[in-house]
Amino acid sequence: MHLFLLLILHVPAAIGQIDPVDCRDALGMQDERIEDEDLTASSKWYDTTGPQNARLHSEKGDGAWCPKGQLEPSDSQYLQIDLRKLTFLTTIGTQGRYAGGLGKEFAQLYRLNYSRDGVLWRSWKNRLGNQMLAGNINTYNVVTNDIKPPIIARYVRVIPVSRLSSTVCMRLELYGCPWDDGLISYSAPVPSFNDSTYDGVLDRRKLIGGLGQLTDGITGKDDFLLSRQTNMWPGYDYLGWRNDTPGTLEYVEMEFVFDKPRNFTSMKVHSNNMFSRGVKIFSSVSCSFKPHPRLSWEAEPVVFNTVLDDRNPSARYVTVPLNRRAATHIRCRFYFADVWMMFSEISFQSEDAVLPALPTQMSMMGTSAASDVHATTTSAPKTAAAPSSTDSSDDGNTPILIGCLVTIILLLVIIIFLILWCQCVCKVLEKAPRRILDEDVTVRLSSCSDTIILQTPPVPPRSRHPPADPHYERVFLLDPQYQNPAALRNKLPELSQSAEASACGGGYAEPDVTQCTPHQCFNNNAPHYAETDIVRLQGVTGSNMYAVPALTVDSLTRKDISAAEFPRQQLIFREKLGEGQFGEVHLCEAEGLPEFLGEGSPLPDRDRRSVLVAVKQLRADATSQARNDFLKEIKIMSRLDDPNIIRLLCVCVSSDPLCMVTEYMENGDLNMFLSQREIESTLTHANNIPSVSLSDLLHMAVQISSGMKYLASLNFVHRDLATRNCLLDRRLTIKIADFGMSRNLYSSDYYRIQGRAVLPIRWMAWESILLGKFTTASDVWAFGVTLWEIFTLCKEQPYSLLSDEQVIENSGEFFRNQGRQIFLYAPPLCPPSLFELMMRCWSRNIPDRPAFEGLYQALRPHVNQ
Structure with missing residues (x-):
């Protein structure tokens, strides 16, 4: 207990709110509390005009800081001030160079950049978006500017x-005051009332990594339609969320990040309570804590229920006790009490004190803590007075102190031993089920009845070698009658039909027409094949682009490949686009490729000496199975010929490393293209904002359906259809590809099962998640999700409200078909008839989903020809 007390550092509690009107103390430029070493500059004329001379009313040196040379309109010369701690900056005053009447230089305008960590820099702008501040008109008068927002x-x-x-x-x-709150960023769903001064980023309908109106010191009025700021829109002072806004159905989740560990006593939230207009303070809040950025969230949250007030419509601060919990990150869920919830300020009261909250933390600190205590006890004689008659009593206490220290050390050793023993036992228990069940893995969802098993498909007795993709998992519900595929097929007629059609194949290869009738092999409803009859190409990128019927040969040679051999030395590598388990995808320049391909070349620019291409390259250490799969992929891709499917142009397989060269589209992938644009309007035209029209979106949908119609006519199954796998050229022609999984940019779109398989579960049909059944019908499901992405301009991830585990749980609701399954919402840009088409793509019953031929015919009339 004494050791714990030695580790506690007490600092006065932080002041919660800052009033910008009162926060106007000089920060120390003029009186030199800001030292010379804290002042730096991009350049200076001479040492006598260095940054140390940039102090108000000072005539040191040559009288001011002067950047070197003539300042050009395009220059970004700067004077940098290190305030040594987080500061709430409200005002700035500037002068020119007077130098006893000899100076005549001053800045008429200036900008401000700022950083909280010295790494990420942000540009200040006022509430109307203007970055410029008015400077001086002579060399001696001080011009003061209020910084709004601060x-x-x-x-x-x-x-x-x-x-x-x-x-x-x-x-x-500079003028302001210390930012003792310590908050350096908050993240939240995008509010219906914009956080116009937020200095973080907007990513998939979420504010991330910045501060804004919740920390500007301005509280909103009782009537949220009235603003304390002039020339602002109604509701400006508040951040407001509706309970039917995507991402905020039950609660608004916000995450707060602080500069260092703190013990939090309370959180104060200024909330509107205009209940006559459907606005109330939150009904309850649940806050979780993370003591260190690298640690997990602590299991026990702090829950606080508010007392709702339906009589007083005044806005008010709600104080939430946080029980002195230690953290650097706090995540709070504010639950709705009515249609709207509106906040104008959030602040935290804390002490700069770190209490050891976990025994594991103490055990890790054991050695250093013990040495600190030892240093404390042994350093005493250095400052002690000369020995006297009173020292005998101290000598009597020495054995007691030694005994306490030995006891503490023994306790720490025991704790460390217990931790190591627990880790060892956990590892043994972790390995035991694998020995018993081979590679079965159990994943528990939020409901006890919704446990599922992820199981690798068995190797079929007739196969001479294991399936090509050991990373793919099949998923079954953990219910006694559902633990094997046969029981599921007996329960669901459509799955029984799929087993009968399994001989037809249905993947990315030539259909085996000797085993089924033409009607079976080429019908638009897509045969449902048995999983064990399908070879899944791992491919260079680690993706499974197409399902492939089992081939009759164990290996392929150069004679099986129809693509031409391109001179390897004419490929100039420019950039790595992605990588997978067995290879990489590069952006390259191919010199002389149009001339090499000759007449009928798919390349648009025949007159250029070099063109950009994508090159898939097999790694030198790839397995023989991966090498064989790579050659199979080349053979199959060389036979695809459709304007909306990526084309294989040539290969380099005469020597290692093996390469395939495909088209590369100038506008990149559709996800990135749309996420950087807004829907076309007079506002986008007036401000030159990149935009797309509704007609453009429909044209994109038609092109994707056309490409998938072509694949379906050959019974090829893509498995990973999404906007990230659709590429665009400069004329907005779309070509379907398979690079998405290989790119780190889209790693969050894939669910990793125990570190092995990665599956795009948010785009997958329920039968693909639960049964491992990938068919043209499951591609239709993914096409519906892709349409949804297009008409949300890729601003958010599908099912963004749900975690990956909840997405899997939702697929179980589709299977159980009790009306509790969750569908994607209708995008505001989407015509009702088109959303109805999406809903048909997500039909629970597989035969009820439209074919790609029907989708293409339904979409084509909507496009202006």
Whole structure:
């Protein structure tokens, strides 16, 4: 207990709210509390005009800081101030260079950049989006500017701006107060009332990594339609969420990140309570804590229920006790009490004290803590007075102190031993089921009855070698009658039919017409094949682009490949696009490729000496099975010929490493293309904002359906249809590809099963997740999700409200068919008839889903020809 007390550091509690009107203390430029070493600059004329001279009302050196040379309109010369701690900056005052009447340089305009960590820099702008601040009109008068919104930062850069080439010099002072709150960012779903001053990023309808209106010190009025800021839209002071907004059906989840570990006593949330208009304070809040960024969230949250008030419509602060919990990250879920929930300010009260909360933390600190205590006890004689008659009593206490220290050390050793023993036992228990059940893995969902087993498909007795893809898992519900495929097929007629059609194949290869009738092999409803009859190409990128019927040969040679051999030395590598288990995908320049391909070349620019291409390259250490799969993929791709399918142009297989060269589209993938655009409007035209029209979106949908119609006519199953796998050229022609899984940018779109298989579960049909059945019908399901992506402009991930485990659980609801399954919402841009088509793609019964031929015919009339 004494050791714990030695580790506690107490600092006065932080002040929760800051009033920008009162927060105007000089921060120390003029009186030199900000030291010379904290002032740096991008350049200086001479040492006498260095940054140390940029102090208001100071005539040291040559009278100011002056960047070197003539300042050009395009320059970004800066003076940087390190405030040594997070500061709430509200005002700045500037002067020119006076130098006893000899100076005549000043900055008429300037900008501000700032950073909280010295790494990520942000540009300040006012509430209307203007970055410029008015500077000086002479060399001696001080011009003071209020910084609205205020800046929360440790580092500040003042950047003089000149309309014409000229010499400028500056002196300045900063005004504000310490930011004792310690909050450095908050993340939240995008509110219906925009957080217009937020300095983080917007990613998939979520604000991430910044601060904004919740920390600007301005509380909203009782009537949220009235604003304390002039010339602002109604509701400006508040961040508001509706309970029917995507991402906020039951609660709004916010995450708060702090500069260092703190013990939090309370959180204060300024909330609107205008209940006559459907706005109330939150009904309850649940906050979880993370003591360190690398640790997991602690299991026990703090839950607080508010007392709802239906009589007083005044906005008010709600204080949430946080019970002195230690954390660097806090995640809070605010639950709706009505249609709307609106916040204008959030602050935290804390102490800069770290209490050891877990025995594991103490055990890791054991050695250093014991040495600290030892240092404390042994350093005492150095400062002690000369021995006297009173020392005898101290000598009597020495054995007691030694005994306490030995006891503490023994306790720490025992704790460390117990931790190591628990880890060892966990490893043994972890390995035991694998020995018993081979590679069965159990995943528990939120409901006890919804446990599922992820099971690898057995090797069929007639196969001479294991399946090509050991990373794929089949998923079955953990119910006695559902633990084997036969029971499921007996329960679901459509699965029984799929087993009968399994001989037809249905993958990315030539159908074996000797084993089924033409009607069976080429019908638009797509045969449902048995899993064990399918070879799954792992491919270079680690993806399973197409399901392939089992081939009759064990290996392929060069004579089986119809693509031409391209001179390897004419490929110039430019950039790595992605990588997988056995290879990499590169962006390359192919010199002389149009001439090499000759007449009928699919390349649009025949007159260029070199063109951009994508090159899949097999790694030198790839297995023989991967090498054989690579050659099979080449053979299959060389036979695809459709304007909306990526084309194999040539190969390099005469020597290692094996390469295949495919088309590369200038506009990249559809996901990235759409996420950077807005829907076309007069506003986008006026401000030159990249945009697309509704007609463009429909045209994209038609092209994807056309490409998938072609694949379906050959019974080829893509398995990973999504906007990330659709590439665009500069004329917005779409070609379906398979690079998505190989790119780190889209790693969050794939669910990793125990570190092995990766599956795009948010795009997969329920039977693909639960039974491992990939068919043209499951591609139709993915096509519906792809349409949804297109008409949300790829601004969010499908089922963004659900975790990966909940997505799998939702597929179980489709299987049980009790009306509890969750569908994607209708995008605002999507015509009702088109959303109805999406819903048909997500039909629970497989035969009820439309064929790609029907989808193409339904979509084509919507496009303006």
